[in-house]
Amino acid sequence: MDSRVIVGWIPDFPVIASGAEGGEAVAVVHRDEVVACSAAARAAGVRRRMRVRVAQARCAQLRVVERDLAAEIRVFEPAVRHLEGTVMPRLEVIRPGLIAAPARGPSRYWGGEPQLAERLVAALAELRLPARAGIADSVFTAALAARSGHLVPLGGDAAWLAPYPVGVLGAPRLAELLERLGIRTVGAFAALPENKVLARFGAEGIAAHRTARGRHERPLAVRENTGEHTVAYAFEPVADLLEPVVFAAKASAEQLHERLAAAGVVCARLEAAVELADGRTLSRVFRHEGRLSAPAVAERVRGVLQAWTDAGLLDTGGEHGIVRLVLRPEQLTAATGRQSALFGERHTPEEIERAAARVQAMLGHQAVVRVELGGGRGPADQVRLVPFGDVDTGPRPPDGPWPGRLPSPHPATVFPHWLPARLTDASGRQVAVSGRLALSAPPAHLAVEGHGEAAVDGWAGPWPVLEWWWDRDRSRRIARMQVAAADGRAWLLVIEHGRWWAEAHYG
Structure with missing residues (x-):
């Protein structure tokens, strides 16, 4: 492989961003499910993906905090700037608490990959953020290696992933089916012929198979952005408030998606940049596998703008406002599909999309959802509410049969x-x-x-x-x-x- 990737991971970052004190039992939840918990909560038996009521039954002193993605981005931004200034010049934010960057150049500067990993961890420790680092040939393997602070040898992704259960590939339905077929490890799945995997498991299966074999999540024929899909929004007069910029980010993201859809491509990375009246430019790169919805783009822009304002980098008053917002897609690849619409599988009418987008802009990304039906015994298990514009990436129970399933009529x-x-x-x-x-x-x-x-x-x-x-x-x-x-x-x-x-x- 001609590239190496380093991933830095801060465990339990949503808990840190919530302002939890040391030793406090805290659980950060989203849609009645624990997404992160403190060490004290884990010691009491609380785990990720656990329902809130079960977590509270395990730990009577548990403090439950609803997840706030914009706040997490705002808290994480100073750490990102610190890393860019002391360790590596450019990195990608996968999500708050998790970053990725090319490792080859920085490793040469710091004297090797072990020294680079140590420097990244030490730089975050300077901000009192406990971190771990992993290096591998792909983002997926490096992120998994970061959990144990492991450096995967060059070309060794497939061998390193082989002992892991197929569940780590992030495809719950596929993992369940593979386990039923007796294929329980990533190595056993990687050993299957590629043409057989494509014929039996389709696009999802072949993507997971590529990951299992240590290949990049995206096809190798990746072309960088040529500028033809970049979207820019000029402010006249200069924007001196954050809300108009966030609204412009959402409108620009919708325009960007239209351009990408017309070209039949999706982007793995998105750079959001603001040009200031004093000549400076501030930018941040977000990584996303698949379509990053317009409300999600606006939410990320809101968080990073607020972080820059809090740090004194962005002063929208007087003559220092924002004159231009630029959204620049990177790593374009062919689109393999589109998430389902708000009402069923048909294309959503434009007027409904606009109305939903306006409500989300006013009330938040979680304010408009669509219903995804699935298996389960209880009424709450059979319905998933997915934010409009997002892909349903959560675990989904199979369709059945479900012995003991609640009979109709269903509750109102x-x-x-x-x-x-x-x-x-x-x-x-x-x-x-x-x-x-x-x-x-x-x-x-x-x-x-x-x-x-x-x-x-x-x-x-x-x-x-x-x-x-x-x-x-x-x-x-x-x-x-x-x-x-x-x-x-x-x-x-x-x-x-x-x-x-x-x-x-x-x-």
């Missing part, structure tokens, strides 16, 4: 967090469910937090659910019941560890 309202409830018999004692699914007594009264108390008219169930019994962190044993109350309302109840919860409400 599914609560994002289960509500505490109390189901009692005629004497006021809590109703219990035995291992044989027998009720200790007929339910007589139901009380749901925030919804009052009512007599029970009827019920159905209980139905048992035992999931992920082989995984200690994800295992769940519950029972569900449908309960109709005398006030006309109906509830879906869940009992777990002897406690009753209201999971959903039937309208």
Whole structure:
């Protein structure tokens, strides 16, 4: 290979960006799922991808913080500037807390790859950021190596990846299918003939197969931007507030996507630059595998502009405002597909896209979502809400069959967090469910937090659910019941560890 990549990784950066103090049990969550947690929380049993209620049950002192990507970008930007000024002249931000850069030039300057990795870690330590570094032939392998601080030898990506389980390839559906076929390691998958992989697993399979073989995630025939797709927005008069620049970034991103789509290409990297009235230019490169939606571009621009303002690099007052915004795509490759539209698989009408974009610009990237249906037993498991313009990259359960799946009719309202409830018999004692699914007594009264108390008219169930019994962190044993109350309302109840919860409400 003619290139080497270094990746720097700051573990638990979302926790650091939230302002958590040392020793505090903190979990950063997104859509009722833990995306990062502190060391104290992990010591209490909290893990990534764990549901919030399970995490809170594991750690009573857990502080839950909703993820704020723009804030993470703002906090991470000083570290990026510090690295550019002390270690390497140019790098790419994959996400806050994770950067990638070409290693060949900087390694020659610092005396070798081990010295470069040590210098990167030391530079972040100067900012009191615990970091690790990995070097390999591809971004994927280097990012995986950074978790253990490993330097993969030149040309050794495939051999180094071989012992890992296929789940690390980032394709949950493919990994599950491969495991069913007895292919459990990356090495075993890489050994399959490429033409057979393409015929059996399609574009997703061949992309994962290329990664397993230690090749670059993108095809080798990559052409840099020639300038034909660059989008620029000039401000007249000079912009002295950040919000107009963010709005212009979103509009420019939409124009950029139109140009790339017309050319049938996508970009792996996007450079956002602002030209100032005093002649200076500030820029930042973001890396993204696939289409970076217009709202996501605006969110990243907002975060980095605020970081530059906080650091004193950007002063929009007086004669020092922004005169031009430039979005420059890099590493263009052929487009292999487009994410589904907001309403089903058809192309979304332009007026709907504009309306959704305006709402996201005012209320945030998560304000407009589309529904993705999938497998699962409970009502919350069968629906995923994906921000408009994003690709659904989260783990998706297979379509089925699902023994123990909740029968219709489906609830009208599914609560994002289960509500505490109390189901009692005629004497006021809590109703219990035995291992044989027998009720200790007929339910007589139901009380749901925030919804009052009512007599029970009827019920159905209980139905048992035992999931992920082989995984200690994800295992769940519950029972569900449908309960109709005398006030006309109906509830879906869940009992777990002897406690009753209201999971959903039937309208």
